[in-house]
Amino acid sequence: MNKKPQTALIHAPRKAPQYISTVQPPLFRASTIIFNNTDALFNRSWGDDYDYSYGTHGTPTTFTLGDNIAQIEGGAYCLLAPSGLSAINLVNCCFLAQGDEVWVADNIYGPNMEHLRNLQARCGIEVKVYNPLDAETFQPTEKAKLIWLEAAGSVTLEFPDLTGLVKKAKAHSILTALDNTWGAGLAFNAFDFGAEHLSVDMTVHALTKYPSGGGDMLMGSVVTRDKSLHRQLFRMHAIQGISISGDDAAQVQRSLASMQLRYEHQSQSALSLMNWLKQQPEFAQVLHPADPESAGHAYWKEVCRDGHSAGLVSVIFKPEYAMQDIRAFCDALSLFKLGFSWGGPLSLVMLYDLKTMRALQHTHLQQGLLVRFCIGLEHPQDLIQDIENALKQLKRPQIE
Missing domain, CATH: 3.40.640.10 (Type I PLP-dependent aspartate aminotransferase-like (Major domain))
Structure with a gap:
């Protein structure tokens, strides 16, 4: 059949072979799929x-x-x-x-x-x-x-x-x-x-x-x-x-292909951050499953036998810090960006008021506002320095 140019653009006379060996599999974009018969x-x-x-x-x-x-x-x-x-x-x-x-x-x-x-x-x-x-x-x-x-x-x-x-x-x-x-x-x-x-x-x-x-x-x-x-x-x-x-x-x-490498790097960075955060006087509690002091640690150890954990760590500020103080802390961070989600290359931070989020009473949680750190691919020492600098912006509570 001799096709008009417009038809030939849609029904090409030649078609390259569909499969070759590549590092990444071929990309198929399809809504309609053609049946052979x-x-x-x-x-x-x-x-x-x-x-x-x-x-x-x-x-x-x-x-x-x-x-x-x-x-x-x-x-x-x-x-x-x-x-x-x-x-x-x-x-x-x-x-x-x-x-x-x-x-x-x-x-x-x-x-x-x-x-x-x-x-x-x-x-x-x-x-x-x-x-x-x-x-x-x-x-x-x-x-x-x-x-x-x-x-x-x-x-x-x-x-x-x-x-x-x-x-x-x-x-x-x-x-x-x-x-x-x-x-x-x-x-x-x-x-x-x-x-x-x-x-x-x-x-x-x-x-x-x-x-x-x-x-x-x-x-x-x-x-x-x-x-x-x-x-x-x-x-x-x-x-x-x-x-x-x-x-x-x-x-x-x-x-x-890089997921496990990224997961393990972020997990190790979170552990480094956790150990440093536990030494800071502004925090009433540091939350991470690998921490023996955190609730559920024994269950984590039972199931995650290779010691793996994600790149997340949360802190509860001491109750004398008000929401405006925690917001000032988050705003003072440079490397940690305010945003939801995690698992990407960029470290994120988010603040929460647990009183609005939980239906049950939990005696294992200290009173105070919570901040969650989601660790990216930055060097952990730079992330620690960023938090340390932001903590300096906090007004020290008056002790009576």
Whole structure:
């Protein structure tokens, strides 16, 4: 057929071979995917491991990233979402229905709690809160369907009694979902941990953090070893139209090779910072799972046997420092920038008032305002110097 120029631009007469061997896998951008024939069209199944039928279901680029994330976390199946919160919402919408009971740790990631409260108001699920350090506070009824775990906990970084909580959930046939963003699949294997080789049912991971590593991407994942759970999640994933772009997947894939190196460097920097912070008189408490004085340290040591921990450390200022003092401290920092998230090259700082964030009373936490440091790739001595300089800006409290 002799094609007109406009048609030839779309249906080119020649096509370069599609596959070569490269360091990074090829990038596929696709919404429409072309079927070779009607047999391929009508014999496809959304339950296939690699269902190439439409861009939202996946392409070689997104499936490659998903396979790698599943491998890192110790799972078998992975679904990708536009953000960590989107991945969390996928789990909640998939496994919770009217009248169900869901249990969440008191130190759960705040937006997850907001989403669950929204489902409670609109859909009639019941949200129950437990103390992650005490498995006895997890008292499920016959309506309980799901428990959210977080290791370590949001902001205050308590490492939970994973062993006790998972064993209790399994005894009551309750699904376990772990927010594994802190551990990133590197601190411990959530699908094979502890002396009893326990496993959670699924992990959720904000790939925005360590897998991306650049502070410039948003993405989330849900990983499981159970094909039945994966099929349920996959169907909800498709119904909700959840998808990511091939460009974003390729960017995260490119960063995976350096993820463990970055994680270990930031972890070691956080330990150096923790040891220095404990010597500073302005702080009532330093919070880090590897610190023997921090709540949950024994649970961390039990599960994270190689001593791995993320690049996060929090401090509670002595109660005589008011919010205006803590804001002045944060504003005086130079290397630490005010911003949410973590896992990127730039160190970040954020301040919190725990009185507005916790439903339960926690005697292990000192009174005072909290600041969380998220360690980047800078030299730890420079970060220490930055904090030391900012502390000099604080007005010393009057001692009566």
